[in-house]
Amino acid sequence: MDDMQLLRDFAGPAGLPAPDELARKRAELIAATTARRPGRRWVWGSAAAGLAAAVAAVVVLAPADTPGSPGPAAAPVTDPVRILLAAAAKARALPDVEPRPDQFVYTRTRVADGRENEWWASADGTHDGLAFLYGHETELAGCRDGKRVQKDHGRTVTSRCEPRPAARPDLPTDADAMLAYLHKSTYGEGDTLHDLGNEVVALAGGYLRPAARAALYEAVAKVPGLVVRTDAKDATGRPALGITWNSTTEHGIGNQDEFLFDPVTFTYLGSGMTGAVVSQGIVDAVRQRP
Template identity: 30%
Template sequence: MDDLKLLRELRADAPEPDADMLRELRKRALRRRRRLPVMPSVLVVAVAAAAVVVATAERPQVTQAVPATVLLNAETALEQAARAAEKRAAPSRPRPDQWQYTRTLGVQPATGERTEQEQWIRYDGKQTASRRPDGTIRVVDVAPDPGDDDLPPQGYARKLAELPTDPDELLRHVTGDRHWIDLPKGEGSAEGGEDPASRAYRVLGVYLGQQAVMPPKLEAAIFRALAKIPGVTIEQGVTDAAGRVGLGMYRPELGYDPTVSRRYRIFDPTTYRVLADQTIYLQDYLIRGEVAFRKGSVFSVTVLGSGIVDNPGDVP
């Protein structure tokens, strides 16, 4: 998917998105999963909604200084994360009619535009909701899409319950899971073969984002499995869009020069909870010879709050 093409298609004067528009934007964002790890499904909805608001804003591109970071031993850092995860209390099982709430801060690389979004997704996935600028809550029905690889929170909970907690068995399971090999179906999904290590990194990253339903022993196994994937790197001192300094995890991606851009999953250095999914441009990023994003530009989906609530509009 050409992200710049998507941005050009969205106008600053676009009307408030209806259910069909939000669903299509969400699908387009999720198709990037073939080569990149992503945040939880509700965060992708937030990115899509934010794009309608901020795309193609006529303002100078805002950049920030590329931060200095410290390279850590990935195996040691991820083992520390696993031990922290093992100490967590198991989350309670939400009811199908409860809602997963997320407040995010989105940053657009072309303009530096920063937009906060509050999103809710029903645990069974039948509806999503968002807070309008006037404070009212907009609820949207979600039709089932069997060709999509994204799942509602309840669907992720079922997937997680099936996963082994031995790191080696976990890696074998996720690399052979047909759900992540065959889906999504449709425009933009066929991007060529994906090697097992890349698939494992992508899928485990998706699972790590499901914090509301994550069993502690499985979370620990995910961190230990990530340590076994070649190329996984951990850096200390990566700052998210909210100014929080954490540990940034990334892995070189096919077709992307890691000296030009890096897509981090940023963790809290104490709790090892996910703080953000953030791409930092270390050099000017060119498309067809033209500068698309300047050095220091950031694309970020930063988590400011999350939890399970009873109704859309509720905040934990």
């Protein structure tokens, strides 16, 4: 599964970057914006997060249906760059846990109509995983020795493949390198903001080690035209900050998505496209839950 986040109480309130750090990042943002070729306008809608970790056979990475932290009343942050940089700082400070090759990244999401999906994706891409998508059980066959063997309507089908690890060990850990990686556009639709958005959705909803997750948020902060929605909610009803963008594919099809972040801890809550992330963790076996 290649579309494959910290407990609020564990994370605690997240501080915003110091003014001098923000000024430096803004200068980088302006430089990156002027250096890029003109593109379609992005409108994002919220900020950031990270994954939690524990030293155990099962590592919990994100909460299930956790109520918001009450905290003191404060004016919501409306600057998308500040939000993303705060989220990046929070993510970079998390414990770094590298899954074993034989483990699985477990993820459970909820969509707007209340239905839930869950899957177990192989950490190194070579082991057989499993998904329950909209009530249907689907085998996620691993890729071994360049071949993937899976059942298809009672038949055994063998196809050529390359492993697609759920825990990527080679992702960039700085903003510029991450932005270059995103522009490679593995979706094959061309170098557009639509493609870039698809890449961010796929990465943000999966397992990322702290340095890579922080780099992802810092890379997004370099994209021009980001806009915050302060009254957003995710599919579970949790209040959120939304960072949105509007983009159009090369075929003229419009797309708008929203990345949702906790307004107190800046933890990533999910997106409008893939739904709310309600649970995520590292487990030893298929069907095991954190």
